[in-house]
Amino acid sequence: MPFTKKLQKFNATVRSVEVGTGDKAVTLGGGNTLPFYSFDAPTTNTAKIGIEISDMGLAHEPDCIKEVYAGCETVADMAKKAITMEGVDFLCLRLEGGDPNGENRPVEELVAVAKEVAEAVDFPLVVEGCKNVEKDAELLSKVAEALQGKNVLLMSAKEENYKNIGAAAGLAYNQLVGAESAVDINLAKQLNVLLKQLGVDSGKVVMNVGSSAAGYGFDYLISTLDRVKAAALGQNDDSLLMPIITPVASETWSVKESVATEEDAPGWGCVVERAIDMEVETAVACLACGSDAVILKHPTSVATVSKLISALS
Amino acid sequence: MDKFITIGERLSTTAPTVNKAFLERDAEPILKRAKAQLDAGAVYLDVNIGPAEGYGEDLMKWAVTLLQENFDNVPLALDTSNKAAIEAGISVYNRSKGKPIVNSADAAGRIEFVDLAAANDAIVIALCNGEGIAADNDERMAYCTQLLERGLGLGMAEEDMWFDPLFVVIKGMQDKQMDVLNFIGDLTDMGLKTTGGLSNNSNGMPKHIRPIMDSAMVAMAMMKGFTSAIVNPNDLRLMETIKSCDIIRNATLYADSYLEV
Numbered sequence: 001m002p003f004t005k006k007l008q009k010f011n012a013t014v015r016s017v018e019v020g021t022g023d024k025a026v027t028l029g030g031g032n033t034l035p036f037y038s039f040d041a042p043t044t045n046t047a048k049i050g051i052e053i054s055d056m057g058l059a060h061e062p063d064c065i066k067e068v069y070a071g072c073e074t075v076a077d078m079a080k081k082a083i084t085m086e087g088v089d090f091l092c093l094r095l096e097g098g099d100p101n102g103e104n105r106p107v108e109e110l111v112a113v114a115k116e117v118a119e120a121v122d123f124p125l126v127v128e129g130c131k132n133v134e135k136d137a138e139l140l141s142k143v144a145e146a147l148q149g150k151n152v153l154l155m156s157a158k159e160e161n162y163k164n165i166g167a168a169a170g171l172a173y174n175q176l177v178g179a180e181s182a183v184d185i186n187l188a189k190q191l192n193v194l195l196k197q198l199g200v201d202s203g204k205v206v207m208n209v210g211s212s213a214a215g216y217g218f219d220y221l222i223s224t225l226d227r228v229k230a231a232a233l234g235q236n237d238d239s240l241l242m243p244i245i246t247p248v249a250s251e252t253w254s255v256k257e258s259v260a261t262e263e264d265a266p267g268w269g270c271v272v273e274r275a276i277d278m279e280v281e282t283a284v285a286c287l288a289c290g291s292d293a294v295i296l297k298h299p300t301s302v303a304t305v306s307k308l309i310s311a312l313s
Numbered sequence: 314m315d316k317f318i319t320i321g322e323r324l325s326t327t328a329p330t331v332n333k334a335f336l337e338r339d340a341e342p343i344l345k346r347a348k349a350q351l352d353a354g355a356v357y358l359d360v361n362i363g364p365a366e367g368y369g370e371d372l373m374k375w376a377v378t379l380l381q382e383n384f385d386n387v388p389l390a391l392d393t394s395n396k397a398a399i400e401a402g403i404s405v406y407n408r409s410k411g412k413p414i415v416n417s418a419d420a421a422g423r424i425e426f427v428d429l430a431a432a433n434d435a436i437v438i439a440l441c442n443g444e445g446i447a448a449d450n451d452e453r454m455a456y457c458t459q460l461l462e463r464g465l466g467l468g469m470a471e472e473d474m475w476f477d478p479l480f481v482v483i484k485g486m487q488d489k490q491m492d493v494l495n496f497i498g499d500l501t502d503m504g505l506k507t508t509g510g511l512s513n514n515s516n517g518m519p520k521h522i523r524p525i526m527d528s529a530m531v532a533m534a535m536m537k538g539f540t541s542a543i544v545n546p547n548d549l550r551l552m553e554t555i556k557s558c559d560i561i562r563n564a565t566l567y568a569d570s571y572l573e574v
Contacts, residue, residue: 235316239568
């Protein structure tokens with residue numbers, strides 16, 4: 001009997017969300033197959049990779065990242081260098097210094113950094129907050145205002161602060177809104193519904209359904225990604241047809257596999273290789289389960305994942 | 314499991330305002346009723362123009378164009394005994410949101426509506442019914458088989474034949490209700506799609522009772538695998554019941570605001 005290829009066709013397509021402006025703008029989402037299932041339908045838009053820098057410059061970075069940015073004096077310098085790396089589609093500025101339990105940098109200072117970076121590079125920009133919901137409500141709203149016209153993705157609006165961030169980014173200043181839930185598929189959908197009810201255009205929402213490093217509760221994240229994608233496409237669920245972005249670097253670079261020195265863990269091999277491996281493996285697993293974009297830090301990781309995406313798409 | 318498909322029943326010549334608007338080609342009342350149904354969550358809209366002898370073709374074309382132009386090519390069920398009118402409607406129908414539904418065929422005088430659907434790549438609602446209401450499920454199944462064989466013989470896909478068990482009125486046929494539900498279960502086991510005019514069951518009951526009875530009936534039918542129904546989408550209790558059953562059937566993902574989307 002001849003082999004008849006049976007295609008898995010969905011009547012749904014993930015929305016395409018454009019980040020940035022002009023020639024450099026990058027599109028997230030747009031898929032209508034399971035990840036990398038290019039045999040079911042041609043890939044219309046490949047997964048994208050962001051490179052992450054921090055408002056803290058190189059203060060908290062490991063030596064291997066310091067080497068990458070050697071000679072950079074400001075965050076803007078780092079931004080200029082970051083976007084030249086092979087395989088980079090967008091830049092992610094993480095305003096971690098705003099954390100009230102950490103450096104607690106004032107909002108004005110962080111907004112100034114964001115402006116400096118946005119002015120230094122003509123490249124799609126994602127701005128991440130400090131993960132404190134109260135601080136981010138103010139911080140990301142102010143960033144949205146300061147970067148008007150740049151079509152920036154602000155991450156993230158959560159259940160606790162979506163009204164502030166959604167209203168500022170999505171309504172007042174016409175930016176893009178990241179909707180963040182922590183491995184809770186029902187909340188992921190709910191947040192999208194709430195943002196829509198607030199008046200935010202669903203075509204300007206990108207989901208972050210959670211993040212973790214491989215081996216650290218990662219199975220929950222993977223199953224969430226899987227189920228969100230399956231429900232979005234399989235059930236043609238309009239409230240879930242948003243592209244998914246997953247911050248990877250901020251998770252993988254702090255786990256012991258990435259930080260334990262070779263003296264402390266002599267059997268584990270080179271610490272830089274380990275850290276890059278953790279970043280690459282985590283990113284690839286996320287992409288294979290449904291992320292439309294990942295955020296990484298090391299140029300070797302970016303180049304490696306970029307090659308994989310091209311080869312499989 | 315696919316999401317339950319609601320077919321809004323409120324564009325029907327049985328409603329005097331609709332009948333008048335159809336006859337006078339008065340768009341406003343039609344659009345108003347269509348919008349109310351779509352806002353309430355109807356997927357398809359049924360367009361029942363009655364027999365419309367002599368003017369059905371023109372009227373169906375007008376109605377299809379009017380509704381699809383105003384509501385983003387909303388998918389429609391073309392409901393009339395006038396075959397020429399259905400074909401005329403399909404000739405101007407835009408399929409981007411779903412195939413047209415031919416409403417309806419049966420195993421007696423209206424069996425040729427299966428042929429009509431097959432010839433026009435449409436979905437057909439196939440009443441498991443001959444002359445008069447089937448006495449029992451064996452008879453219903455015989456009609457179903459007859460309709461199914463005819464459709465398949467003409468090259469139709471099984472999924473384009475939606476079988477209607479024919480809901481019967483509780484006041485008068487209370488002892489037959491479980492037969493109807495069990496028959497839906499039998500059709501589901503055969504992998505077939507189902508639909509039906511749900512509110513038949515509550516005919517003659519007081520107005521405040523009907524939404525309650527219709528909701529109970531749809532929930533029990535959905536438990537048996539029921540895939541679609543012709544309903545009044547502006548019955549809030551009914552629509553909330555359908556959405557809740559779709560959550561329980563895992564056909565839509567739960568979110569706290571599920572009733573609002």
